[in-house]
Amino acid sequence: MGRHSCCYKQKLRKGLWSPEEDDKLLNYITKHGHGCWSSVPKLAGLQRCGKSCRLRWINYLRPDLKRGPFSQQEENLIIELHAVLGNRWSQIAAQLPGRTDNEIKNLWNSCIKKKLRQRGIDPNTHKPLSEVLDQDDKEISKLSPTYKSNEKASVGSNELNLAEAVNSKPPAVPENRYPVEVSSSSKVLNNNSNNGSSSSSKNLTAVNPSTQEFFLDRACTTSHEGSTSSCRPYDLVGYFSFHQNQSNYGSDMGLAVNPNTTFSFLNQNPRSSEMLPVDFSSSMTPSLLPTMSSSSSIFTTPPTRVKPSISLPSDNSSTWDSNTFSNNGNRSSSSNMELQSNNNNNNNSSNSFFDSSAAAFSWGLPEPVKSDDAEEIKWSEYLHSPFLMGTTATAIQNHHQAFQHNNTYTHDQVKPETSQFLSNSSSATTTTSTWHHQNQQAFQASEMCTKDLQRLAVAFGQTL
DNA sequence: AATAAGTTCAACCGCCCGTAG
DNA sequence: CCTACGGGCGGTTGAACTTAT
Numbered sequence: 001m002g003r004h005s006c007c008y009k010q011k012l013r014k015g016l017w018s019p020e021e022d023d024k025l026l027n028y029i030t031k032h033g034h035g036c037w038s039s040v041p042k043l044a045g046l047q048r049c050g051k052s053c054r055l056r057w058i059n060y061l062r063p064d065l066k067r068g069p070f071s072q073q074e075e076n077l078i079i080e081l082h083a084v085l086g087n088r089w090s091q092i093a094a095q096l097p098g099r100t101d102n103e104i105k106n107l108w109n110s111c112i113k114k115k116l117r118q119r120g121i122d123p124n125t126h127k128p129l130s131e132v133l134d135q136d137d138k139e140i141s142k143l144s145p146t147y148k149s150n151e152k153a154s155v156g157s158n159e160l161n162l163a164e165a166v167n168s169k170p171p172a173v174p175e176n177r178y179p180v181e182v183s184s185s186s187k188v189l190n191n192n193s194n195n196g197s198s199s200s201s202k203n204l205t206a207v208n209p210s211t212q213e214f215f216l217d218r219a220c221t222t223s224h225e226g227s228t229s230s231c232r233p234y235d236l237v238g239y240f241s242f243h244q245n246q247s248n249y250g251s252d253m254g255l256a257v258n259p260n261t262t263f264s265f266l267n268q269n270p271r272s273s274e275m276l277p278v279d280f281s282s283s284m285t286p287s288l289l290p291t292m293s294s295s296s297s298i299f300t301t302p303p304t305r306v307k308p309s310i311s312l313p314s315d316n317s318s319t320w321d322s323n324t325f326s327n328n329g330n331r332s333s334s335s336n337m338e339l340q341s342n343n344n345n346n347n348n349s350s351n352s353f354f355d356s357s358a359a360a361f362s363w364g365l366p367e368p369v370k371s372d373d374a375e376e377i378k379w380s381e382y383l384h385s386p387f388l389m390g391t392t393a394t395a396i397q398n399h400h401q402a403f404q405h406n407n408t409y410t411h412d413q414v415k416p417e418t419s420q421f422l423s424n425s426s427s428a429t430t431t432t433s434t435w436h437h438q439n440q441q442a443f444q445a446s447e448m449c450t451k452d453l454q455r456l457a458v459a460f461g462q463t464l
Numbered sequence: 465a466a467t468a469a470g471t472t473c474a475a476c477c478g479c480c481c482g483t484a485g
Numbered sequence: 486c487c488t489a490c491g492g493g494c495g496g497t498t499g500a501a502c503t504t505a506t
Contacts, residue, residue: 016474016500038491054492055475090494105495106473 013047017056021046025053026061059100066098070107078104079112083126 013021028044034057037050046053059065070078074096081092089101089108096104113123122129 014476036491050491051477051493052475058493059474087495101494102474109496110472 012041012049012052014052017060021048022056022061025056029057029061059102062100064098065100070099074099075107075112078108079116079126082108082112082123 017025024044024046025040028040032043034040034054037054040046040050040053041048044053048056077096078092081095085091087105089105093099093101093104108123116123116126117129120129121127122131
């Protein structure tokens with residue numbers, strides 16, 4: 001059958017690394033760099049194969065690795081990126097400094113998948129499980145009876161039986177509602193609009209206090225400058241929950257797409273057949289992104305905000321005010337998805353979007369506008385939508401800006417070369433510093449938006 | 465306290481791609 | 486053009502650890 005592994009061929013050591021081996025590898029790479037991995041073990045005096053050394057270095061010994069549990073924001077970013085990139089762990093890891101693809105993969109398989117299922121989301125498609133099941137049933141029903149039974153078994157065997165998962169989802173979930181996680185002590189605030197507008201109350205329809213979830217109308221519509229498009233809140237982003245003291249990515253969010261820029265999310269994987277041409281073209285943005293900011297960001301930059309049309313305070317101490325929720329109540333105006341330029345990043349500010357210990361956030365979730373012509377954006381469209389891509393791209397952009405300002409490595413150097421660590425031994429430490437610092441830098445860097453977007457596009461394999 | 469069941473995560477495996485010869 | 490090799494990636498395994506019974 002297959003060839004033997006290099007370790008088998010060379011009768012090399014396998015399994016867990018001893019501290020002595022770690023020392024040897026670390027010392028060698030610190031002094032000489034890894035160079036050709038296949039020669040590293042020999043030169044370092046290790047009875048390991050080059051691949052094993054490389055893996056150990058990348059996943060464990062690298063000085064810029066961030067230790068400790070993933071923050072909620074990191075998890076959210078992973079989910080968001082997974083929705084776009086799928087199981088391209090290395091690319092996902094490239095957006096999470098200090099995290100390895102292996103780590104993220106493990107987290108996904110052991111933790112996030114489970115969480116998503118518990119919320120009734122299929123982790124593979126990011127669709128509600130009920131939809132996935134329906135689709136499966138439809139596809140299976142097209143097949144012959146013999147194949148049908150076998151296939152159904154294999155579908156379920158992937159990990160968890162989907163039917164099982166559906167059964168386990170919160171019973172209170174109406175079929176056409178998406179659960180959005182909020183933290184404890186959340187309240188229904190669908191009557192928060194103090195200006196008499198219907199505002200968000202149409203979207204926020206139910207709260208299950210036991211599961212701490214609230215549900216949004218599945219189909220809602222965004223309306224901007226006369227153009228109306230409908231979307232599903234869950235489709236737009238999935239869910240987000242924000243918890244106090246988990247602000248590694250900064251405490252604010254925003255969206256940004258340079259309206260004059262078209263750039264593509266190209267898979268860096270050399271396997272060309274897997275190229276992922278996800279374009280977020282500016283030509284698509286106006287209908288979904290009413291107000292553009294050239295320097296806003298997701299997770300990072302303080303000044304730009306997305307006001308949610310739905311939001312929840314976590315407790316009495318929360319600083320959510322009516323303005324936070326109502327967006328002036330003008331449901332047909334761009335305020336539904338308003339991106340505000342607001343330099344006030346004071347966390348104690350009553351306007352601060354992420355002040356509360358937890359906030360269900362729907363990404364500028366548009367309010368429903370009755371429109372018979374409105375069609376739901378399909379999931380695949382969502383994945384290609386400028387809305388998400390804008391957020392993702394901007395997150396990426398700012399993360400990379402942060403990197404660049406830390407003199408660590410750029411996207412083109414996502415897999416850090418030893419020489420960089422050696423020449424920037426101090427910056428390697430910096431890389432593991434808090435995100436706040438990076439966020440600040442990212443914000444400063446955002447002034448050079450156009451230039452950086454070009455850099456981003458280049459980094460992702462497309463010239464502007 | 466013992467053991468089973470479940471979870472986490474480091475490491476391995478095998479495949480694919482790019483490149484040098 | 487072909488082949489061998491190194492690097493990189495995603496999937497999988499299994500040891501170590503934790504929790505439940």
